Amino acid sequence: MVQSLFRSGFLVRVGHxxxxxxxxxxxxxxxxxxxxxxxxxxxxxxxxxxxxxxLSVLLYFTVSLMDPGFVLTDTFKGGQGSxxxxxxxxxxxxxxxLRRCGFCLLQQPMRAxxxxxxxxxxxxxxxxxxxxxxxxxxxxxxxxxxxxLVQLLALLWALHIALSGISPGLTWDLWFRANGFLLxxxxxxxxxxxVMLLLLGCHLYLVSINCTTWEFMSRHRISxxxxxxxxxxxxxxxVFCNLWDFFCICRTVMWEQVYQKNATELNEF
Numbered sequence: 001m002v003q004s005l006f007r008s009g010f011l012v013r014v015g016h017x018x019x020x021x022x023x024x025x026x027x028x029x030x031x032x033x034x035x036x037x038x039x040x041x042x043x044x045x046x047x048x049x050x051x052x053x054x055l056s057v058l059l060y061f062t063v064s065l066m067d068p069g070f071v072l073t074d075t076f077k078g079g080q081g082s083x084x085x086x087x088x089x090x091x092x093x094x095x096x097x098l099r100r101c102g103f104c105l106l107q108q109p110m111r112a113x114x115x116x117x118x119x120x121x122x123x124x125x126x127x128x129x130x131x132x133x134x135x136x137x138x139x140x141x142x143x144x145x146x147x148x149l150v151q152l153l154a155l156l157w158a159l160h161i162a163l164s165g166i167s168p169g170l171t172w173d174l175w176f177r178a179n180g181f182l183l184x185x186x187x188x189x190x191x192x193x194x195v196m197l198l199l200l201g202c203h204l205y206l207v208s209i210n211c212t213t214w215e216f217m218s219r220h221r222i223s224x225x226x227x228x229x230x231x232x233x234x235x236x237x238x239v240f241c242n243l244w245d246f247f248c249i250c251r252t253v254m255w256e257q258v259y260q261k262n263a264t265e266l267n268e269f
Contacts, residue, residue, distance in 0.1 A: 009133025032165030
């Protein structure tokens with residue numbers, strides 16, 4: 001039973017939710033800027049902070065529970081997709097042959113990878129995140145980045161609020177007693193702020209060059225990348241186009257077509 005709960009991510013999600021609201025409650029109950037605003041009847045800032053925290057929790061569950069882009073059917077089985085899509089999925093001379101997954105036995109689209117934790121192949125696989133207990137892939141990657149941004153804003157604001165509530169004490173003992181819970185909240189918020197800042201920076205960089213975490217870390221083992229020269233990326237269309245496609249284009253991309261087109265252009269050049 002316990003193992004089943006861990007596998008489903010139930011405890012991770014409950015832990016995240018409880019930790020978020022406990023820290024928020026500490027910030028509201030102590031003599032911080034939030035509390036002082038409430039006492040003066042100025043409710044705009046407390047309300048905005050509460051809504052930002054609520055938005056971060058909703059985005060967390062959105063990213064955690066949504067389909068990251070699981071490959072559920074074999075590309076070549078019984079009339080799946082249009083004739084044009086089928087043609088584009090057939091390996092061309094300039095395109096590495098698509099492989100069949102050794103675990104779920106389905107044909108893997110280019111940039112897909114099998115996740116042993118989720119037990120599915122995931123389109124444009126980035127990584128499996130233990131904090132959301134879900135894969136980050138083609139369908140939820142943009143929302144994962146948005147979640148990181150909103151969560152970082154909430155954490156930095158919470159950091160400022162926690163610092164505003166630290167009160168002086170006549171002795172170290174009295175100081176710790178007066179600020180103990182606030183210091184604990186400050187430590188949690190500080191650590192998570194650093195982690196979120198690092199994650200957001202890394203993901204924005206990878207998005208800007210149209211590369212996934214898996215491709216960046218395992219380039220030398222990936223069939224369609226290991227033979228590319230130097231730091232060449234066959235999916236890179238420039239920073240602006242990469243960011244536009246990532247955040248604004250909501251559709252399944254035929255990466256075989258993109259790869260073949262870029263490979264042909266390079267050969268002509």
